[in-house]
Amino acid sequence: MADVRCPMCGKPNAEEAETCLYCQARLKPVGPGAEPLGAAEPSAAGGDTVPDWLSRLRDQGSPTPGGTRELSGEAEAPSDQEASDWLSRIRTRADDESPAPSGSTSPAEDVFGRGKPAEPSGPVPAFASSAEEKPPASAATTPAEPASEEDEPEWLKRLRARRAVEGTPGAAPGPSFPAPQATGEGLPPDWMHAPHEDLATGPTAAPGPQLAGGEGIVPSWLSDVQPPAPAPIEPVPPSAPAAPAAFASEDDELRGAYSEKEIPDWLVSAREEAAAPVDVAGLAGVPAAPIETPPLEELLAPGVLPEWLTAGSSPTPPPIEVPGEGLEQAVLPPWLRAMRPVEGPLAPKGEPGEAEERVESAGPLAGLRGVLPPKFEAEVGRHPPVLPSLLDIQPAHAAHAELLQRIVSTPESRAVPRARRRPQARPWGGLAVLVILVAAMMVPGATGTSVFARPSVIAVETLQTANLINSLPRDRPLLLAVDYDAAASAELEAAALAVLDHVMTVGAPIASVSTRPVGAALAERLMTRTRAAHPQYQSGINYLPLGYLPAGPIGLRAFAANPWQAIFGQSAPEGWDAGMVAALHASSNFSAILVVVSDPAALQSWIEQVHTAVPSVPLVAIVSAAAEPLTRPYYESAFPSVQGMVVGLAGAEAYECLNALDPASGRCGRLGVADSMWDSFGMAVLAAVLILLVGGLASVIRRGVISMRRTSHE
Amino acid sequence: MSDVAAAALGFFLTVAILSYVLGDNVLFRIAAHLLIGVTAGYLAAVAWQSVLWPQLFGRMLNLMAWLDPALWIPLILVLLMIGRSTPRLSVLSSVPMAFLVGLAAAVAVGGALTGTLIPQVAATAVSLSPVRQSSGGVFFDLEGALSNLIILVGTVTTLAYFHFGARPRAGEAPARPLWVAPFARVGEIFLAVAFGALYAGALTASLTALIDRVVFVQQILGRLLP
Numbered sequence: 038m039a040d041v042r043c044p045m046c047g048k049p050n051a052e053e054a055e056t057c058l059y060c061q062a063r064l065k066p067v068g069p070g071a072e073p074l075g076a077a078e079p080s081a082a083g084g085d086t087v088p089d090w091l092s093r094l095r096d097q098g099s100p101t102p103g104g105t106r107e108l109s110g111e112a113e114a115p116s117d118q119e120a121s122d123w124l125s126r127i128r129t130r131a132d133d134e135s136p137a138p139s140g141s142t143s144p145a146e147d148v149f150g151r152g153k154p155a156e157p158s159g160p161v162p163a164f165a166s167s168a169e170e171k172p173p174a175s176a177a178t179t180p181a182e183p184a185s186e187e188d189e190p191e192w193l194k195r196l197r198a199r200r201a202v203e204g205t206p207g208a209a210p211g212p213s214f215p216a217p218q219a220t221g222e223g224l225p226p227d228w229m230h231a232p233h234e235d236l237a238t239g240p241t242a243a244p245g246p247q248l249a250g251g252e253g254i255v256p257s258w259l260s261d262v263q264p265p266a267p268a269p270i271e272p273v274p275p276s277a278p279a280a281p282a283a284f285a286s287e288d289d290e291l292r293g294a295y296s297e298k299e300i301p302d303w304l305v306s307a308r309e310e311a312a313a314p315v316d317v318a319g320l321a322g323v324p325a326a327p328i329e330t331p332p333l334e335e336l337l338a339p340g341v342l343p344e345w346l347t348a349g350s351s352p353t354p355p356p357i358e359v360p361g362e363g364l365e366q367a368v369l370p371p372w373l374r375a376m377r378p379v380e381g382p383l384a385p386k387g388e389p390g391e392a393e394e395r396v397e398s399a400g401p402l403a404g405l406r407g408v409l410p411p412k413f414e415a416e417v418g419r420h421p422p423v424l425p426s427l428l429d430i431q432p433a434h435a436a437h438a439e440l441l442q443r444i445v446s447t448p449e450s451r452a453v454p455r456a457r458r459r460p461q462a463r464p465w466g467g468l469a470v471l472v473i474l475v476a477a478m479m480v481p482g483a484t485g486t487s488v489f490a491r492p493s494v495i496a497v498e499t500l501q502t503a504n505l506i507n508s509l510p511r512d513r514p515l516l517l518a519v520d521y522d523a524a525a526s527a528e529l530e531a532a533a534l535a536v537l538d539h540v541m542t543v544g545a546p547i548a549s550v551s552t553r554p555v556g557a558a559l560a561e562r563l564m565t566r567t568r569a570a571h572p573q574y575q576s577g578i579n580y581l582p583l584g585y586l587p588a589g590p591i592g593l594r595a596f597a598a599n600p601w602q603a604i605f606g607q608s609a610p611e612g613w614d615a616g617m618v619a620a621l622h623a624s625s626n627f628s629a630i631l632v633v634v635s636d637p638a639a640l641q642s643w644i645e646q647v648h649t650a651v652p653s654v655p656l657v658a659i660v661s662a663a664a665e666p667l668t669r670p671y672y673e674s675a676f677p678s679v680q681g682m683v684v685g686l687a688g689a690e691a692y693e694c695l696n697a698l699d700p701a702s703g704r705c706g707r708l709g710v711a712d713s714m715w716d717s718f719g720m721a722v723l724a725a726v727l728i729l730l731v732g733g734l735a736s737v738i739r740r741g742v743i744s745m746r747r748t749s750h751e
Numbered sequence: 752m753s754d755v756a757a758a759a760l761g762f763f764l765t766v767a768i769l770s771y772v773l774g775d776n777v778l779f780r781i782a783a784h785l786l787i788g789v790t791a792g793y794l795a796a797v798a799w800q801s802v803l804w805p806q807l808f809g810r811m812l813n814l815m816a817w818l819d820p821a822l823w824i825p826l827i828l829v830l831l832m833i834g835r836s837t838p839r840l841s842v843l844s845s846v847p848m849a850f851l852v853g854l855a856a857a858v859a860v861g862g863a864l865t866g867t868l869i870p871q872v873a874a875t876a877v878s879l880s881p882v883r884q885s886s887g888g889v890f891f892d893l894e895g896a897l898s899n900l901i902i903l904v905g906t907v908t909t910l911a912y913f914h915f916g917a918r919p920r921a922g923e924a925p926a927r928p929l930w931v932a933p934f935a936r937v938g939e940i941f942l943a944v945a946f947g948a949l950y951a952g953a954l955t956a957s958l959t960a961l962i963d964r965v966v967f968v969q970q971i972l973g974r975l976l977p
Contacts, residue, residue: 464772464773464774467772468772468773471769471772474958474961475961475965478961478962478965478966479965479969482966482969483969524960525956525960526963527959527960527962527963527964528956528959528960528963531959554793554794554797554798554801555790555793555794555797557797557801558793584801585797585801585802587798587801587802589855590855590858590859590862591854591855591858594858594862605805605806606805606806606807606810606821607806607810607821635956641866641867642862644866644867645859645862645863645865645866645867646858646862646866648866649862649865649866661952661956662951662952662953662955662956662959663949663952663953663955663956664952665948665952666945666948666949666952667949670871670874671870673874674870674871674873674874675873675874675876675877676870676873676874678866678870685952685955685956685959686955686959687955713966714959714962714963714966717962717965717966718955718958718959718962721958721961721962722955722958725954725958
């Protein structure tokens with residue numbers, strides 16, 4: 038089943054539906070194409086086929102059982118105050134154009150006088166007079182010629198006959214057709230019948246009985262539309278019913294009394310125009326009789342069309358008084374004008390003169406010209422057209438917009454799973470490694486055996502450090518920089534203790550400083566442990582703790598420029614130029630710089646900020662084994678910044694061996710801190726290597742097994 | 752007595768830290784929190800004793816010292832830095848922060864150029880000839896020449912590995928130019944060797960720290976146990 042879209046709301050409806058299910062708008066036009074009048078309007082026999090809208094109108098009119106309408110004020114009829122303006126204007130015009138009749142208005146007469154005989158008692162309006170001037174045509178005088186056209190359908194015959202009737206005024210008599218019967222049978226199709234048959238009700242229509250019996254000649258909608266402009270209008274009582282109720286009257290008496298002379302010219306011309314495309318006479322070989330059609334300006338002249346009809350189609354609407362008319366009109370700036378839409382959804386389309394040339398073909402305005410704006414129907418019930426986009430949307434922006442729309446439109450269907458707490462893996466692996474390492478470390482101490490021999494080969498950097506320490510002067514202090522954390526104290530303290538022991542053996546004074554807050558404490562710890570073997574070193578005499586040097590590299594740069602200023606925050610007072618404090622006047626007064634670092638960045642800062650400022654002062658580094666790869670380039674370069682290095686526990690052991698080397702036997706003598714850990718260190722490294730090898734081998738085997746399983750599965 | 756208490760505390764903290772091998776536990780947390788608290792307190796004490804009092808507040812007691820800009824300029828910067836504690840006044844701290852950042856950057860860049868970049872670049876400009884000439888005459892140093900060759904190759908290939916001139920291709924992953932790829936591969940080997948050396952150094956440093964603690968525990972147990 039094909040659907041019919043509602044012209045109002047655009048929603049689909051059943052094909053046989055007459056009104057929209059959604060907005061109750063009428064789907065099938067009442068004019069051309071509508072049901073035959075004989076079927077659409079109630080006949081004398083019954084009104085089963087009366088449409089709903091007409092029934093409602095009838096109900097509002099409340100016709101009396103006698104076939105006349107009660108025009109007196111009823112409860113349903115609105116009062117004068119409630120009557121619409123158009124009705125008031127109609128009343129006013131009727132009063133102006135026709136003097137008040139002498140007699141009283143019959144109840145059977147409606148507001149337009151349709152209920153009384155066409156006996157104009159007063160001045161006749163223009164359209165009425167023009168209608169009277171037309172010679173009446175007699176349908177009975179036009180004989181029919183059915184002999185040669187018997188095969189034609191009945192509706193065509195009737196159409197020809199009616200065309201012949203139309204052509205009689207002022208024209209040669211054409212072939213006569215039998216007068217159309219008012220039975221309503223065999224009428225031509227609706228689209229041809231309705232507008233054309235209306236013409237039969239004009240001045241040439243058969244009077245009296247045909248009209249009385251021809252219910253299908255004048256459609257009810259036309260009879261409703263016609264009343265606003267008839268000339269003989271009886272005075273309307275103030276309590277007249279509403280106009281729509283009067284328009285909906287289908288009473289036979291009213292229709293019979295409705296004089297064709299009362300049809301205004303504009304309606305006649307409209308009928309002719311509506312019937313003009315159907316050249317029925319031409320089909321029959323009979324030239325169509327010319328019909329005098331008044332110009333459009335005359336039809337649309339004030340007073341011809343009812344005010345309610347001309348209100349929407351007035352070519353020259355009355356000027357609207359604007360409150361601020363004298364004000365200067367604003368001018369849009371160019372940028373705002375550029376932002377205006379080029380084409381709005383309600384902008385009138387079509388040519389400018391199209392509104393005037395358009396002829397309505399359906400509805401109560403059928404046959405009228407220029408009463409509606411062009412393409413009005415096309416705009417109703419449609420979605421607004423897509424405006425041409427003047428924005429330059431980048432593809433990336435469009436993609437983002439699409440993604441956002443997708444995100445917004447997509448419902449959240451996936452619930453976020455609650456994070457489950459993974460059970461903590463049993464630390465058996467780590468515990469096993471720890472047990473193995475600890476066991477390996479404790480074996481030498483528990484058994485008292487020496488598994489690993491002392492290093493027989495001393496590294497070059499260690500030898501250079503020892504040589505440098507041996508050459509230290511005793512009048513210039515050695516600057517000891519303790520820049521490591523407590524976590525690295527085990528490794529670095531062993532090396533630092535070995536070197537400091539050598540320094541104290543030489544007898545060089547020592548000044549300690551640190552760029553880390555804990556460095557001062559670690560330096561004090563170093564000195565305390567070393568002074569146990571060298572009690573001659575006393576603080577303030579041959580040992581000067583300078584403490585914490587703040588600001589990192591900036592402090593080092595300041596220290597290189599003026600150690601006293603950097604340490605104490607002020608210039609050195611006069612007289613403090615003897616002893617160790619005399620060295621604080623300039624960094625070049627130090628005999629050497631011994632930097633103990635666990636972080637290569639700390640050594641880099643000392644080299645970059647201090648050693649570059651005083652390159653004449655040798656720099657020796659005691660570094661952790663973890664920092665060795667990054668600090669060694671400073672020592673092994675062609676222009677070394679570091680003149681000696683002691684690296685990790687191995688370097689400490691080597692340095693201790695140098696300190697206690699017996700020249701006669703060539704063996705290391707006195708044991709130190711590094712030597713006490715040497716065997717444990719060797720065992721631990723051996724155990725670590727074994728663990729790494731076993732772990733690596735197990736990993737390789739596991740991967741091989743997994744790969745074999747995958748291969749077998751594939 | 753204090754040595755015994757210190758040794759007992761050290762033993763407890765060492766065992767508590769080592770207990771982390773069994774997973775996160777209360778003993779480890781106690782030791783970690785204790786370390787953090789003690790460190791923070793110690794840092795505050797050092798900052799007051801070594802910096803704030805002798806260089807700022809101690810000098811403020813001397814009225815004549817107020818004539819020295821080296822006193823009140825840092826004081827102003829310190830007061831501005833205090834504004835960082837409140838969001839409304841945090842904008843004031845931008846002045847000393849800008850001063851510190853700018854000064855540190857200038858000092859670091861200058862020192863890096865003269866102390867690291869130029870010497871290291873000069874160190875790679877070595878002679879590959881095994882013939883050396885010294886005050887004692889001309890001698891043949893094949894080892895030195897080989898070492899210099901390794902330095903040159905390692906430097907060039909490592910720099911080639913960090914060559915970021917790979918251009919993307921349609922449907923393919925970005926790839927190095929053909930002439931760079933072999934050098935980058937060799938440089939990757941050098942980098943692997945360097946990282947291996949770093950790992951070995953970190954391992955030995957960690958083992959040394961563990962040995963120190965194990966020896967300490969062993970000594971304590973040796974004292975306690977007959």
